[in-house]
Amino acid sequence: MNNKLIANLKLLRKKNHLNQSELATRLNVSRQAISNWETGRNTPDIDTIIKLAHLYHVPLDQLVTHKNHSAPIVGKPKKTILGVLFAILVVERSTQNAPLAARIWIDYLLLVPIVLYFVLLLIDKKIVNPRIGLAIYNFGLFLFGVAGIGSSFVNLFSMGFGLRITCFACGVMAIGYIAIPGIKHLIGKVKSATSLRV
The missing domain is CATH 1.10.260.40 (lambda repressor-like DNA-binding domains)
Structure with a gap:
């Protein structure tokens, strides 16, 4: 061997x-x-x-083979989606004319990508167990998605059309990012099950 x-x-x-x-x-x-x-x-x-x-x-x-195992455990896409969500929220928060309460809501939403990015860094530094850290990451991203979509539907704090669209889009992106691997896995299972029948 x-x-x-x-x-x-x-x-x-x-x-x-x-x-x-x-x-x-x-x-x-x-x-x-x-x-x-x-x-x-x-x-x-x-x-x-x-x-x-x-x-x-x-x-x-x-x-x-014998390659360096010190590469980060967490891939770039997990960090990239957080960066995209953060950038969208920052731009929209600074350009939209919305009530103070709505801008504070966006500030709270901005905290989620920051905290989740910090969790990913702790995983890469081997301070946090990857299983626990990735579970926190997925759960946090899911909650972010639900909060974004929910706040857009109820027009939380009378945020206005621009921030509603931003919250909805960011929420869909977050939940979609989490759901894509599960959907791919499900499609693979369906394909393998149908190929066995043929």
Whole structure:
């Protein structure tokens, strides 16, 4: 078995704060299988290696070769969506003529991308467990989306048409960003189920 793969399997499992049993449950294999892979007695099949790379958020070649594992755990798209939401809200808050209460509401909404970006930085610095941090990120982005869409529908604080559209668009972007991986996963499941029937 590839010695680099053996070392990477164990290293990445520990970096992601998983024990062998937790990883086995996620991959739907036995704990003994994980132990055998990490000691070099057996090798995971290619499908399992792909699942591991996806689970650990690393490129496949990084899993099977000796590349630097100090790359950030959190990908750029997660940070980019926060930057886009922040920029839109800042521009709209400064250009729209709205009541003070509506501008303060936008200030509160602006805090969400800032806090979530900070959570992502803590994940990258390995201060926060990635599973917990990403759960906080997804939940926060979802709440941001609900608050944005909800406040636009009820015209919270008489914010006016411009800020209503901004809140609605930002809310849809946030919820859409969270939903896209789930939709892709669902489409993949449907495709695999239909291909098995044919």
